Amino acid sequence: xxxxIKGATFASGKKCDVxxxxxxxxxxxxxxxxxxxEKIDAHGKLLLPGFINTHTxxxxxxxxxxxxxxxxxxxxxxxxxxxxxxxxxxxMHAASLLSCAEMVRSGTTCFNDMYFHMKGVAAAVKESGxxxxxxxxxxxxxxxxxxxxxxxxxxxxxKEFDGSANGRIKCSVAPHAPxxxxxxxxxxxxxxxxxxxxRLHIHLSETRxxxxxMLKQTKMRPVDYLAxxxxxxxxxxxxxxxxxxxxxxxxxxxxxxxxxxxxVSNMKLASGGAAPIPEMxxxxxxxxxxxxxxxxxxxxxxxxxxxxxxxxxxQSRWDAQAVNAKQALQFATLNGARALGINAGEIKxxxxxxxxxxDMRAPNMQPVRSMESNVVYSAHAGNVTDAIIDGKLVMxxxxxxxxxxxKAIDAVQKAADRITVT
Amino acid sequence: xxxxIKGATFASGKKCDVxxxxxxxxxxxxxxxxxxxEKIDAHGKLLLPGFINTHTxxxxxxxxxxxxxxxxxxxxxxxxxxxxxxxxxxxMHAASLLSCAEMVRSGTTCFNDMYFHMKGVAAAVKESGxxxxxxxxxxxxxxxxxxxxxxxxxxxxxKEFDGSANGRIKCSVAPHAPxxxxxxxxxxxxxxxxxxxxRLHIHLSETRxxxxxMLKQTKMRPVDYLAxxxxxxxxxxxxxxxxxxxxxxxxxxxxxxxxxxxxVSNMKLASGGAAPIPEMxxxxxxxxxxxxxxxxxxxxxxxxxxxxxxxxxxQSRWDAQAVNAKQALQFATLNGARALGINAGEIKxxxxxxxxxxDMRAPNMQPVRSMESNVVYSAHAGNVTDAIIDGKLVMxxxxxxxxxxxKAIDAVQKAADRITVT
Numbered sequence: 001x002x003x004x005i006k007g008a009t010f011a012s013g014k015k016c017d018v019x020x021x022x023x024x025x026x027x028x029x030x031x032x033x034x035x036x037x038e039k040i041d042a043h044g045k046l047l048l049p050g051f052i053n054t055h056t057x058x059x060x061x062x063x064x065x066x067x068x069x070x071x072x073x074x075x076x077x078x079x080x081x082x083x084x085x086x087x088x089x090x091x092m093h094a095a096s097l098l099s100c101a102e103m104v105r106s107g108t109t110c111f112n113d114m115y116f117h118m119k120g121v122a123a124a125v126k127e128s129g130x131x132x133x134x135x136x137x138x139x140x141x142x143x144x145x146x147x148x149x150x151x152x153x154x155x156x157x158x159k160e161f162d163g164s165a166n167g168r169i170k171c172s173v174a175p176h177a178p179x180x181x182x183x184x185x186x187x188x189x190x191x192x193x194x195x196x197x198x199r200l201h202i203h204l205s206e207t208r209x210x211x212x213x214m215l216k217q218t219k220m221r222p223v224d225y226l227a228x229x230x231x232x233x234x235x236x237x238x239x240x241x242x243x244x245x246x247x248x249x250x251x252x253x254x255x256x257x258x259x260x261x262x263x264v265s266n267m268k269l270a271s272g273g274a275a276p277i278p279e280m281x282x283x284x285x286x287x288x289x290x291x292x293x294x295x296x297x298x299x300x301x302x303x304x305x306x307x308x309x310x311x312x313x314x315q316s317r318w319d320a321q322a323v324n325a326k327q328a329l330q331f332a333t334l335n336g337a338r339a340l341g342i343n344a345g346e347i348k349x350x351x352x353x354x355x356x357x358x359d360m361r362a363p364n365m366q367p368v369r370s371m372e373s374n375v376v377y378s379a380h381a382g383n384v385t386d387a388i389i390d391g392k393l394v395m396x397x398x399x400x401x402x403x404x405x406x407k408a409i410d411a412v413q414k415a416a417d418r419i420t421v422t
Numbered sequence: 423x424x425x426x427i428k429g430a431t432f433a434s435g436k437k438c439d440v441x442x443x444x445x446x447x448x449x450x451x452x453x454x455x456x457x458x459x460e461k462i463d464a465h466g467k468l469l470l471p472g473f474i475n476t477h478t479x480x481x482x483x484x485x486x487x488x489x490x491x492x493x494x495x496x497x498x499x500x501x502x503x504x505x506x507x508x509x510x511x512x513x514m515h516a517a518s519l520l521s522c523a524e525m526v527r528s529g530t531t532c533f534n535d536m537y538f539h540m541k542g543v544a545a546a547v548k549e550s551g552x553x554x555x556x557x558x559x560x561x562x563x564x565x566x567x568x569x570x571x572x573x574x575x576x577x578x579x580x581k582e583f584d585g586s587a588n589g590r591i592k593c594s595v596a597p598h599a600p601x602x603x604x605x606x607x608x609x610x611x612x613x614x615x616x617x618x619x620x621r622l623h624i625h626l627s628e629t630r631x632x633x634x635x636m637l638k639q640t641k642m643r644p645v646d647y648l649a650x651x652x653x654x655x656x657x658x659x660x661x662x663x664x665x666x667x668x669x670x671x672x673x674x675x676x677x678x679x680x681x682x683x684x685x686v687s688n689m690k691l692a693s694g695g696a697a698p699i700p701e702m703x704x705x706x707x708x709x710x711x712x713x714x715x716x717x718x719x720x721x722x723x724x725x726x727x728x729x730x731x732x733x734x735x736x737q738s739r740w741d742a743q744a745v746n747a748k749q750a751l752q753f754a755t756l757n758g759a760r761a762l763g764i765n766a767g768e769i770k771x772x773x774x775x776x777x778x779x780x781d782m783r784a785p786n787m788q789p790v791r792s793m794e795s796n797v798v799y800s801a802h803a804g805n806v807t808d809a810i811i812d813g814k815l816v817m818x819x820x821x822x823x824x825x826x827x828x829k830a831i832d833a834v835q836k837a838a839d840r841i842t843v844t
Binding site for chain 2 (some may be wrong): 062068070071098105106267299301304307311318363364367368378383412
C-alpha cells in the first residue's frame with residue numbers, strides 16, 4: 001500500500017510531499033506525483049516522526065487515579081499492588097488498548113513496555129497498529145523457584161511474540177529492578193537477552209532509598225552493581241536513573257546503556273532530585289523519554305514529558321539553558337529509536353513510516369518562530385491530527401481507524417470498578 | 423437569553439441539568455424543562471467552572487518562542503524588550519485575540535492582564551466574549567516625569583474601560599514591580615486603586631536577585647517594602663512570590679493579599695526555588711494560578727499550570743502529598759474568582775455563568791476514579807469542547823463562535839515577522 005502526504009511542513013520549516021510505500025518512507029520531494037491508495041492533504045500541518053515512549057506499563061491505565069498524592073510506599077503497597085492482584089489478561093488487553101488510544105492521540109507511535117499478562121498487551125499492540133517493544137516484568141525477591149518460573153515466562157513470551165505483528169512487536173528481557181531481582185536473576189536476564197538478541201529493560205536508581213539499600217547490601221551503588229553482573233550494554237534501557245553520581249553516569253556511557261528519563265513520574269511520586277541529564281549528555285549517554293505508567297503520571301502524553309523534562313532541568317539547575325527544545329524533541333524521537341534499535345525517529349527516505357501530523361494553525365501553535373519550540377513548549381495532545389505507523393493510517397483527522405476505542409473504554413471502566421481497593 | 427445544558431456530569435460525579443438565564447446560573451436540578459434559545463447535550467461531558475488565569479500579558483503571544491532557553495537577563499534585554507518597542511496597538515489587539523482563542527480552547531474564561539497598549543487588549547476581550555481584569559503596566563524607574571505620565575495613562579484606562587463590555591471588563595492599577603517602580607509610584611498606585619475601587623496587580627519576588635537588590639537598597643525584603651508603602655491589601659494580586667520567607671508569607675496573609683503562582687514560567691526562566699505554597703495555604707493566603715505571558719511559558723494552558731504547579735511542590739519538598747488535585751483545581755477556579763472579586767469560580771445557582779465542558783470519553787480521561795484527579799493530572803486543552811462566558815456560548819464543539827481566529831492568526835504571524843529581533 002502507498003500513502004501520499006501533500007504539502008506538509010517539516011520541523012525545519014521546509015514544505016515537502018512524502019511518499020510512503022509499504023512500511024517505509026520511499027520519497028521526500030517538493031512535489032511528488034504518484035499513485036497512492038491514500039492521499040493526505042497536509043497543508044497547514046507539521047510533519048514529525050512519531051514519538052517513542054521508552055518506559056511504560058500500559059496496562060496501568062486501568063489504575064489511573066488510584067493512589068494520587070500519596071507517598072510512594074503507600075501508593076505502591078496500599079493501592080497499586082492490591083489492585084494488580086485482581087487484574088486478569090482480558091483486563092490487561094482492554095487497558096493496553098485504552099493506552100494505545102491515548103498514545104496515538106498524543107502522537108506516540110512506539111513504546112517500550114514492561115508489565116505482566118503481556119499476551120494481553122501484545123494483542124492490543126497487534127490490534128491497534130502501534131509499534132512496541134514488550135517484556136514480561138520479572139521479580140523473584142531472591143526466591144529460586146520463582147526465579148526459574150519468571151525466566152520461563154519471560155522466555156516463552158519472547159519465543160511466541162518477538163517479531164510478530166509484521167515485525168511491529170519486538171520483545172525484551174525485563175528484570176524489574178536491582179532491588180526486586182536477585183543477582184542470579186539479573187545475570188540470567190543478561191544471558192537471555194544475549195541469547196535471543198533482544199533489549200533488556202530495567203528500572204534503575206529511581207529513589208534515594210534504593211541507592212542506600214543497595215549500598216548496604218552490596219557495598220555498590222546500583223549502576224556499579226548492574227555493571228558487575230554484566231547487565232549494562234548497548235542493548236540495555238535503564239528507566240529513571242535519577243540518583244546517579246557522575247562516576248555512574250560515566251559507567252552508563254562506557255557500556256552504551258540507554259537512559260529513559262521519566263520527569264513527570266519522578267516529580268509526581270516525589271522521588272526528589274532530578275536525573276543528571278546535562279551530565280549524561282556531556283558523557284555521551286543516549287537520553288530518551290518515558291511517561292512511566294499512568295498510575296504514576298497520570299498521562300501518556302510525550303508533550304508533557306518533553307516540556308516538563310526540559311523545565312525540571314532548568315529549574316533544578318537554575319539554568320534556563322539546561323536542555324533546550326531541540327534536545328527534548330530529539331529525546332522523544334531519534335534517541336528513542338536508537339534505544340529500541342528501530343529504524344525510525346526521523347523523517348528520511350528509507351526510514352520506517354512512523355509519522356504524525358500536527359495542526360499548525362491551532363492558536364497555541366502560533367506564531368511560528370521555531371517549530372521545535374512550539375512543539376515542545378506550546379503543543380498539547382489535542383494538536384495531533386493524524387498518525388501513520390508502519391506505513392498504515394492509524395488515526396485520521398482525530399479518528400482512530402484501527403480499533404473501537406469506545407469498547408475499550410467501557411471494558412476498562414468496568415474492570416476498574418471491580419479492582420479498586422478502598 | 424437562556425441556555426439549557428442537559429445531562430452534564432459534575433466534578434462530584436453527580437449528573438444534573440443547568441439552566442442559564444441572562445449571565446447567571448439560574449437553576450441546577452436533575453431534570454429541567456425550560457424554554458431556551460440554546461440547548462446543549464452534555465451527556466458524557468464534565469461540567470466545570472471556567473479557569474481563571476490570574477497573571478497574564480496576553481499581548482506577549484506575539485513573542486511566542488522569541489527567546490527560549492535563555493537566561494532571564496538575555497531573554498528580557500536582548501529579545502523581549504527590543505521586540506516590544508516595535509509592537510503597536512493593532513498588533514496588541516491581534517495578539518490578545520490570539521491569546522483569547524488559546525485560552526478559551528484550554529478552558530479559561532477569565533484572566534488578569536497587565537501590559538501596554540491596553541486598549542488593544544480591551545478590544546480583544548470585548549470581541550472575544552471573555553471576562554478580564556485589565557491594567558496598564560506602569561514603570562517609572564525613578565523618573566518623576568515618567569511617573570506622572572504613567573499614572574495618567576493608567577487612570578485614563580480605568581476611566582474609559584472599567585465596567586465596560588457589559589461588566590466583563592474590570593480594570594486594575596498595575597505598577598509593574600517593586601524594582602521598576604519608585605516608592606512614590608507604588609504609593610500613588612495604592613491610592614489610585616483605592617480611589618477607583620479596583621484591584622492592584624503587581625509582580626513580586628520573582629527572582630532571588632530582586633530580593634537581594636531590594637535588601638541592599640531599602641534594607642527590607644520586597645514584601646515588607648510593599649507593606650510599608652501601603653501596597654498590600656485584600657485588593658492586591660501579587661504574581662510569582664517565589665522567594666519569600668515564612669515571615670513574609672505571614673505578612674501577605676495578614677494583609678489578605680492574593681498570590682498568583684506561576685510554576686511554568688518560574689521553571690522555564692529558571693528563577694530557582696519554588697514558591698512556598700504549603701506555607702501560604704497554612705497561613706491562609708489565597709493561592710491562585712497564572713500562566714504568565716507566552717514568551718515565558720510558552721502556553722496559556724491552565725491544565726499545565728495545575729499539573730506542573732502540583733508536581734513542582736511535590737518534587738521540591740520530596741513530598742507526594744504536597745498540593746493535591748483538589749487544591750490545584752481550586753487554585754484555578756474558586757480562588758481565582760476570589761482574587762479578582764468576581765462572583766464566579768464555582769457551579770452554584772446565582773453565580774456568573776462562566777462554564778466549560780470537557781469530553782469525559784476521551785481515552786486520557788478514562789477510567790474515572792476521581793474527576794479532580796483526571797482534570798488536573800490527565801486532561802489537556804484538547805479535552806475542552808465548549809465554553810460559556812457571561813451566559814453566552816463562546817465555543818461550541820471546539821468551534822469559537824465569537825470571532826475569526828484565522829484572521830487573528832494571520833495578523834499575528836505578519837506582525838511577529840516584523841518585530842522579531844535577530
